[in-house]
Amino acid sequence: MKKVKKSIKRASPSDEEYTLEEDPIELELGKMERGSSSGESDEEGQRDQKQVDSNIDEMDEQNDEEQEAAREQDAERQNDLRKMYELSLLPPAAIAAQIQQLEKEIYELSQWEARELVRSKHLRIFGNCRRRANK
Known part of the structure; x- marks a missing residue:
């Protein structure tokens, strides 16, 4: 990390504030150090991702089935209302x-x-x- 001078507009132009700016190379090194050197975590991550994807697929299928059931109930309800109306006219x-x-x-x-x-x-x-x- 290196310190960078950053001027802040205040009453006097001589006031300066120091901020910390991270070097892009240091950021990459930090990411590499956090990662595992073996491929086990990558395999675990892929397995976890596959499991998440399968759970999402199951939820989508369940949602589709629920929507289809709701459509069928609406159609039955409409038929019942139509039949009741026809009978009321007899x-x-x-x-x-x-x-x-x-x-x-x-x-x-x-x-x-x-x-x-x-x-x-x-x-x-x-x-x-x-x-x-x-x-």
């Missing part, structure tokens, strides 16, 4: 017919579910139907 007779249609679909779905449960029981999909006594 006359009472049309609403009664709509209700009868839904009841018919519910009955058919419950019949289909009962058939599938019987089928799974016969195929033993959910395991042995007999319960064993615990000893």
Whole structure:
């Protein structure tokens, strides 16, 4: 380091202040001394950087998935609102017919579910139907 004269404009022009200025060569030497002489720290740094990059990639993917899920929910919400608006415009007779249609679909779905449960029981999909006594 070397001292450099720096004049400060004050009441008298003879007032001077000394400041420290670092030599660029000394800065480079200091950086080299701080670094490790072996390549281990470089390898560790590269591993750390790869880990950070992979974490950032995972976070980006997770953010994209969350945004996609939010878009899907918004689309479902819009469809629900549209359907509610359409139903609100129907006359009472049309609403009664709509209700009868839904009841018919519910009955058919419950019949289909009962058939599938019987089928799974016969195929033993959910395991042995007999319960064993615990000893």
